[in-house]
């Protein structure tokens with residue numbers, strides 16, 4: 001007990017400057033120092049911001065997280081600003097990630113009517129130290145990603161399941177429910193999932209199954 005009480009403050013300090021790092025799509029900027037500043041972790045889009053193609057029928061999203069338990073919202077919006085009351089589209093159910101390290105979801109889909117438009121991809125994590133934000137400038141293109149980026153990998157001991165989070169869901173309450181966070185939402189389709197990434201998709205499905213079983217038996221995960 002005493003050892004735990006002593007160690008925890010040090011852990012809290014060590015993670016302050018490294019909440020999570022968006023790897024793909026390419027983020028506005030590399031630093032997590034202001035990651036608790038919405039909507040984009042202290043960064044704004046400008047003429048030097050890297051733009052990543054976002055395939056609406058299947059795109060990879062990858063980040064590295066220093067936190068062992070976070071809830072994560074992934075969403076996109078048309079345009080070049082993430083400020084204001086915007087028409088965000090959630091592109092994947094809210095995920096609870098267990099274990100710190102690399103996380104990749106290889107098959108995220110976005111609304112097809114965005115093809116040809118500029119937009120912003122935003123990740124919001126609800127972490128032990130609050131809401132954390134990162135954005136990427138994207139151009140929506142048709143089709144699905146043919147080759148996964150090197151950054152698309154899942155760390156040893158990193159697992160995830162579909163989850164719910166009232167704070168993150170509240171952020172979507174003004175937007176159309178294009179992709180609800182319901183557990184009935186199907187996992188990324190396996191038909192054209194790049195093979196390297198399919199394990200994560202399956203593990204998410206498996207986790208949903210087990211969490212459903214747990215609910216049925218009244219257990220707490």
Ligand SMILES: [Cu+2]
Nearest residue numbers: 015019127129
């Ligand atoms: Cu943090």
